[in-house]
Amino acid sequence: MRRDLSGFINIYKEKGFTSHDVVNIVRNKLNKTKTGHTGTLDPDAEGVLPLCIGKATKLADYVSANIKEYRAEITLGITTTTEDIWGEVLERKEAELSDSDIIAAIKSFEGEYAQKPPMYSAVKVNGRKLYELAREGKEIERKTRLIHIYEIKDIEKTGDGRFVFSVLCSKGTYIRTLCSDIGKRLGCGGCMSSLTRTRSGSFYIEDSIKIDEFRRLAEAGDIEKIIISMDSVLQDYRKVTASENADKYIQNGNKISVGFLDSPAEEGEMLRVYDSHGRLAGIYKVTGEYAKPVTMLI
Secondary structure, three states: OOOOOOEEEEEEEOOOOOHHHHHHHHHHHOOOOOEEEOOOOOOOOEEEEEEEEHHHHHHHHHHHOOOEEEEEEEEEOEEEOOOEOOOOEEEEOOOOOOHHHHHHHHHOOOEEEEEOOOOOOOOEEOOEEHHHHHHOOOOOOOOOEEEEEEEEEEEEEEEOOEEEEEEEEOOOOOHHHHHHHHHHHHOOOEEEEEEEEEEEOOEEHHHOEEHHHHHHHHHOOOHHHHOEOOHHHOOOOEEEEEOHHHHHHHHOOOOEEHHHEOOOOOOOOEEEEEOOOOOEEEEEEEEOOEEEEEEEOO
16 A cells, blocks of 8 residues: 555445544554545435545545535424434424425425524534534524525435435535425424435545445555545646746745746636646645645645
8 A cells, every 4th residue: 555645535434333433444444544534424324425535635625615415305293403313302293284385395495595504513603513512402593504405306205294305405504404494394393314415526426335345445455446536526626737947846835936837827716736747736826926825735
């Protein structure tokens, strides 16, 4: 295994594991190589959990800024403390509604949506995570955050008061809260009863591997077969190559003249910069006559 192993691994997190559990398993199998994830999945949720390895940990914010897709189930008529089926039940109410009314209410959340983060979440208020306060029996006022539901589709009935649907949404969307808000809009309450993340940015569930498969590959010394390169997930940033004259500035983490780049650049443009040897140097931002490093990868 290379000492400078860097890139991404598309892990399928199974139920029962925390996201931190998965990070620890991978880090230990990779000889303590620095490892992180790009967005938490609750222990009872499953699906895509992209992991950053080595230098790629610097790119977590770039990956997590992308859109997410989920397959979720809502159970109507039940309201809980955690907004999912695993929380303490606060209220039960008959959901005497037509299927068409329920489907219309689910679809009505498409578009921009001011969502209030749940108390059982990792959002920090005054330096403390909300779930820590919730476990102490405290509830505090939370500011709503504008998120975007790009599409809700493939809505299917799975039982009395239970429906599954697919959601394509922006970063920071809580599907538990979406289910709770759907229940409120219908007047009967509701909670999330299952969740699978099927996409996180450029990482898709059909390309993910489970922990047992990861362990097998790591023990066989074949881990590089599943490492996804850093530049492959940075395609939103235009690739430019710097001349040899810029190499010493790149190596020292300094700004470089835009005249050293192989193509013109616009003011404010974010670029994926490579040195003259073809190595990914980092993400740079054009300011005036210079490209200044934002995230260095060399």
